[in-house]
Amino acid sequence: MMLRPRQKQFVERSVRALGEHGNSLGVAPTGSGKTVMLSAVAGQMVGGSEAKACVLAHRDELTTQNRDKFGRVNPDLSTSVVDARAKSWDGQVTFAMVPTLARPANLDQLPGLDLLVIDEAHHAAADSYRRIIDRALQRNPSCRIFGVTATPNRGDKRGLRPVFSNVADQIRIGELVRSGHLVPPRTFVIDVGVQEALGKVRRTVDDFDMTAVDAIMNRAPVTEAVIKHWREKAGQRQTVVFCSTVAHAQAVTAAFNADGVDAVLVTGDMPETERKAALAAYAAGEARVVVNVAVMTEGWDHPPTSCVVLLRPSSYKSTMIQMVGRGLSTVDPAEFPGVVKTDCVVLDFGTSTLLHGSLEQDVDLDGHEGDGEAPTKDCSECGAKVPLAVNECPLCGYVWERESPEEGAPLHSFIMSEVDLLQRSSFRWCDLFGDDAALVANGFNAWGGVFFLKGRWYGVGGQPKQTPRLLALGERTVCLAAADDWLNTHETDESAHKTRSWLNQPPTDRQLAYLPPAFRQDFGLTRYQASALLTFQFNKRAIRSLVFGADADAETGRAA
Structure with a gap:
C-alpha cells in the first residue's frame, strides 16, 4: 500500500516532531486517510527495531479498523489486541480499547512502551486517557506520545496542552477539496430577522447559551422561513439540520413533516433503538432530512448528505467545521448507485460563519501546501508550537484575530484551484x-x-x-x-x-x-x-x- 504525497508529508513532519519534542499532535480531517497516516508514523518509529508501540481508540470498531489498516501499511510488523475479549501484548504493536486498558488491573499489565499513539486524540484530556498516558510515561519516561484528530478544540475547555507541546502538521479541509477527496462547500448566510438578537446571546463556559438561542430561533415564523429557503436552495438534497435544544429540534422536525418533507429526529437522550431506527430511515432515503442536537457532529457519516443547515451559532470554529464536515464526504457509487454529488450546500441561519469567517475562505482553497518543513508560530496563550496557517490553536483554543468579512460579501462564491x-x-x-x-x-x-x-x-x-x-x-x-x-x-x-x-x-x-x-x-x-x-x-x-x-x-x- 502507498501513501498520497500529502500523506507522506504529514508522516515526515510527524516523525520529525516526535524526534524533536518527544510528543506531537497531528490534525487531519475526514477524507485525509488519518488511519493510514498514523499507521505509517508508528511503522517508521518502531520498524526494524525491538521497540513496542500501542495504538489507543475509544470504540471497538475503531480498534478493528486501525489494526486492519496498520497491517496493510506495515505487513511485516506483528500486532495484538487489548479489548473486552482479548488482552495480549505479544505483538510489536498492540491495539487497545481505552475503556478496557484504563482499568487498574489491565494497566498493571502495561509493558514498557516506546510509542503511544492516540487516535481521536481530542479525547486525550479525559481522565481514562490520562491514566494510560501517565502509566506509559511512568514505565518509560522516554515513551513518545503521538495523537491524531480532526477536531482538537473541545467545547469543555479541556485543552490538549498538558499532553502535547506542539502540532506537527495540520491538513486543512481546503487541501482535501482541491485534491478531490472532499466536495466543496457552498455557504449561504441567511438572515431571517434574528442575527441581531443572536449577536447579543452570551457565551457560557462551553458554548453560547442555547436556552437563549432557543428563545430566538424556536418560533414558527423563523422555522417557516428556514424551510422556504431550504426548498429554494437545497430542496432535493439529503440534509442534516443542527438545532439549539431538544425542544427546538422537535419543533423543526414537526414543521418539515407538516410541510410534506419526510424528516426524522435524533437526540442524545433518545433510546438507542429509536436513534438507530431514525438514522436507518435517513440512510435508506425514507427521510430526506435528519434533525439533531449536538449528536451528529462526530462519529456519523452518510456520504449522500449534500446539505447542512445551521440553526444555532457555535462559539468554537472547530464545532462549526464538524457540523459542515458532515456534508463534505465524496460518494462511492458502488455503495450508493445513482447518487451524484458535486458539492455541499451550507445554509447558515445563525452567526457562525459571520463570527468565524467563511469556511471556504478560512481553509484557503486557493492556497498551496509547500514541501519540506512546515513554517510554525508560537501560541501566545499556551506557548505551543503550531503550523503558521492555523487561526485557532489546536491545543488550547486561542484564536488569532482576523478581519471581519465585508458587509454583503458573497460567501457562497469562490474560485477553487485544484491540485494537479x-x-x-x-x-x-x-x-x-x-x-x-x-x-x-x-x-x-x-x-x-x-x-x-x-x-x-x-x-x-x-x-x-x-x-x-x-x-x-x-x-x-x-x-x-x-x-x-x-x-x-x-x-x-x-x-x-x-x-x-x-x-x-x-x-x-x-x-x-x-x-x-x-x-x-x-x-x-x-x-x-x-x-x-x-x-x-x-x-x-x-x-x-x-x-x-x-x-x-x-x-x-x-x-x-
Whole structure:
C-alpha cells in the first residue's frame, strides 16, 4: 500500500516532531486517510527495531479498523489486541480499547512502551486517557506520545496542552477539496430577522447559551422561513439540520413533516433503538432530512448528505467545521448507485460563519501546501508550537484575530484551484486519445482510469482477471482522486514505476500484435502508453457497461 504525497508529508513532519519534542499532535480531517497516516508514523518509529508501540481508540470498531489498516501499511510488523475479549501484548504493536486498558488491573499489565499513539486524540484530556498516558510515561519516561484528530478544540475547555507541546502538521479541509477527496462547500448566510438578537446571546463556559438561542430561533415564523429557503436552495438534497435544544429540534422536525418533507429526529437522550431506527430511515432515503442536537457532529457519516443547515451559532470554529464536515464526504457509487454529488450546500441561519469567517475562505482553497518543513508560530496563550496557517490553536483554543468579512460579501462564491493530481500522482497517467476524455494509469497489480461522458466524469479501477469496479462519478478531480487512491491501495513504491526508464522504450512486438493497426504506425508510442491502451482495449466492454450503467442510474435518480 502507498501513501498520497500529502500523506507522506504529514508522516515526515510527524516523525520529525516526535524526534524533536518527544510528543506531537497531528490534525487531519475526514477524507485525509488519518488511519493510514498514523499507521505509517508508528511503522517508521518502531520498524526494524525491538521497540513496542500501542495504538489507543475509544470504540471497538475503531480498534478493528486501525489494526486492519496498520497491517496493510506495515505487513511485516506483528500486532495484538487489548479489548473486552482479548488482552495480549505479544505483538510489536498492540491495539487497545481505552475503556478496557484504563482499568487498574489491565494497566498493571502495561509493558514498557516506546510509542503511544492516540487516535481521536481530542479525547486525550479525559481522565481514562490520562491514566494510560501517565502509566506509559511512568514505565518509560522516554515513551513518545503521538495523537491524531480532526477536531482538537473541545467545547469543555479541556485543552490538549498538558499532553502535547506542539502540532506537527495540520491538513486543512481546503487541501482535501482541491485534491478531490472532499466536495466543496457552498455557504449561504441567511438572515431571517434574528442575527441581531443572536449577536447579543452570551457565551457560557462551553458554548453560547442555547436556552437563549432557543428563545430566538424556536418560533414558527423563523422555522417557516428556514424551510422556504431550504426548498429554494437545497430542496432535493439529503440534509442534516443542527438545532439549539431538544425542544427546538422537535419543533423543526414537526414543521418539515407538516410541510410534506419526510424528516426524522435524533437526540442524545433518545433510546438507542429509536436513534438507530431514525438514522436507518435517513440512510435508506425514507427521510430526506435528519434533525439533531449536538449528536451528529462526530462519529456519523452518510456520504449522500449534500446539505447542512445551521440553526444555532457555535462559539468554537472547530464545532462549526464538524457540523459542515458532515456534508463534505465524496460518494462511492458502488455503495450508493445513482447518487451524484458535486458539492455541499451550507445554509447558515445563525452567526457562525459571520463570527468565524467563511469556511471556504478560512481553509484557503486557493492556497498551496509547500514541501519540506512546515513554517510554525508560537501560541501566545499556551506557548505551543503550531503550523503558521492555523487561526485557532489546536491545543488550547486561542484564536488569532482576523478581519471581519465585508458587509454583503458573497460567501457562497469562490474560485477553487485544484491540485494537479496528474503531476503529484505516484503513477504515470496516459491521455489515451489526446482529447483528455480517457485517462489510464497502470501498476503491476492494478490499473485506474477516468472517463468523460455527457458532462460527467467516471472513475474506474481494476485488477488482472477481475471485473473492474466503478469508483466515483461527478467532478474530474474527485474521480481522479478515487482512481489514484485505488492504485495506491493495491501497489507499492516499487511497483508504481512512474520514473522507470523502460517506460519510455518502444513497444514490444507482443504489445504491437494486440494493438489496432493505427497504433502500430505511431512511431512515438512508448511501451507504457501501449500498456495503457491495451488495458483499455481488454477492459473496454466492462468500462462501457459501468459508465453507461452509472449514467442511467444517475438520470433515474435525478428524475426521482
